[in-house]
Amino acid sequence: MKKNILLVIIAVVACAMTSYAQGRKGLCINEVMVQNDSSVIDDYGLRHGWIELYNSTHAPMEISSVYLTNDKNNPTLYPVPLGDVNTEIPPLQHVIFWADSEPNKGTFHVSFNIKNGETIYIFDADQKTILDQVTIPVDLAPNTTFARKIDGKGGISQDAWEVRDGKGDLTYITPSSNNIIVDTNTKVESFRILDKNGFVLTIMAMAIVFSALLILSICFYIISKIGEKISKVNKLKAQGIEPSELPKGKKINDSGEEIAAIVMALHEHLNAHDQENTILTINKVKRAYSPWSSKIYGLRELPRR
Amino acid sequence: MEQSLSEFMAGNLQTFWEMTGFYNATWEHFVMLAVGIFFLYLAIKKDFEPMLLVPIGFGILIGNIPFASGMEVGIYEEGTVLNILYNGVSAGWYPPLVFLGIGAMTDFTALIANPKLMLVGAAAQFGIFGAYMVALALGFAPDQAGAIAIIGGADGPTAIFLSSKLAPNLMGAIAVSAYSYMALVPVIQPPLMRLFTTKKERVIKMKPARAVSQNEKIIFPIVGLLLTCFVVPTALPLLGMLFFGNLLRECGVTTRLAKTASNALTDIVTILLGMTVGASTQASEFLTLETIGIFFLGFMAFIIASSSGVLFVKLFNLVLPKDKKLNPLIGNAGVSAVPMSSRISNNVGLEYDPSNYLLMHAMGPNVAGVIGSAVAAGVLLSFLG
Known part of the structure; x- marks a missing residue:
């Protein structure tokens, strides 16, 4: 409850700050x-x-x-x-x-x-x-x-x-x-005069595009490392092992390949396929009649290739 | 003087005749109508980007029906139905709505799992700036060159967004060129991919991507928006909507909104965008030597973008450890023609090793290309807008 009240207060303050920012x-x-x-x-x-x-x-x-x-x-x-x-x-x-x-x-x-x-x-x-x-x-x-x-x-x-x-x-x-x-558009004119072949703009623009995506890439590299660490700790905890007890250098493989292999093996062994392919179900479908949905009054089906 | 009934009827018929398309038609109208029919033929019979070329092709027909000015039906006449629909293009709010849908459709998992693939998406943007230099050399003004060069991003909404700001008179030709080349990606890219790679490189097997947690997927659009838009605020309309759409998809509590954004809304906006862009192509602007130049530059931009993506991966491999090398066949996917260019990476890869599936690896640079081309558009808008 206290947490919710705090959130509401923060939201109100944020709104007030926004309206101040939109002054004259x-x-x-x-x-x-x-x-x-x-x-x-x-x-x-x-x-x-x-x-x-x-x-x-x-x-x-x-x-x-x-x-x-x-x-x-x-x-x-x-x-x-x-x-x-x-x-x-x-x-x-x-x-x-x-x-x-x-x-x-x-x-x-x-x-x-x-x-x-x-x-x-x-x-x-x-x-x-x-x-x-x-x-x-x-x-x-x-x-x-x-x-x-x-x-x-x-x-x-x-x-x-x-x-x-x-x-x-x-x-x-x-x-x-x-x-x-x-x-005139002074920016365009400057580029026309000072950067006739577009080389300067290309270098600057590529540097900006690379920087933006590089920053994003680094940021997500860090986030993924933190995420990996957290999931590793959670996995160990689920197995009842304290992270500090894990021998140094031992890695936990979380690529999903092992899990996929185990699931495939179980599937083959138990033939654990559900049986929808062999069961025919006939249900009567009831629909209230309406001229709006009647095929008689419809134009015709859309052509399919 | 009293007017006879026959004179009265003749006068009215004369007025009616002067209002008809037959009276007002010029040879340019017929050429444009033929262009429209050609696009419809490509879309319907040849399956070239039908979702876009059908609206654009039919839009060309709508926009080039001859009529006497002042009838308040034309797309450029203030307050007409077509003019109101065209506002989404001229004021630039259709492309961000399409980006909302793209965000809601796109799974960024491959990119989050392997963030260095973002650099491949960045490298492919050289196609835009390479084409910019070629456009300047051909005599286009810097703002026009920027608008044309964005075709190299292989991103229709971005091309329309930027050209509506930098060179509105060229927008029709740029949009048509961008979508035409996107349809031709399967024809343009594979020869380039083979040209710049060795057989040994084509069979490089990449490590499977790691599992990505839901939290990472939720953080991605938020951090992505903040970082990219702090660097290039001019890309905010596109990137803001892209990441917003993606958050709707990934947060798990707005499934209904994500479905609407990725289905109904995208379809509606695509219909209106394609039709009005087509209708805005008038003979006076379209049937010029500039249009031929735009188509040529678009082709150049695609070639440079695809090649630079592949070459960058090769360069990148020089600094990567042996077990983390990238297959250069995913480099072409740095252009943002999602997911077609990824499929091409996969298909070409399978030709050389039937067990080497590159699809998910290529999706990384592919979606990075969407972000990269929006950032590049923002940069061009900052410099030339």
């Missing part, structure tokens, strides 16, 4: 604009500062009930409302919140404005866990953004961020879009 840790701030005079407009045709959030996981993420704030001491400044289907961010996608201090305009209008030098936080539903934060540079110019160099990467380090003015090829301002635009 992949949600992050991805790009911020403070003064917006010429960039993207909201659904009312107006321009405001904006905060872009990014779901860096490969699963959809529901963000209702997380909190956005620019005041660490007031983590619940803007709770993302419940009941809006648009608060589910698809995998590796973005959503923009307008920093216009007008929450009555809709789900994506937060209750505060943002200024240079401020830190923006995302708090989880527990109001304690900071999911992400970013400090806006004090000298961020109008119509420029402070953006992650690579979407969702770099944690809370400010080094992972850069100022983007939208003028250069690599400094696009990208509301609701990836900060880095990838037009």
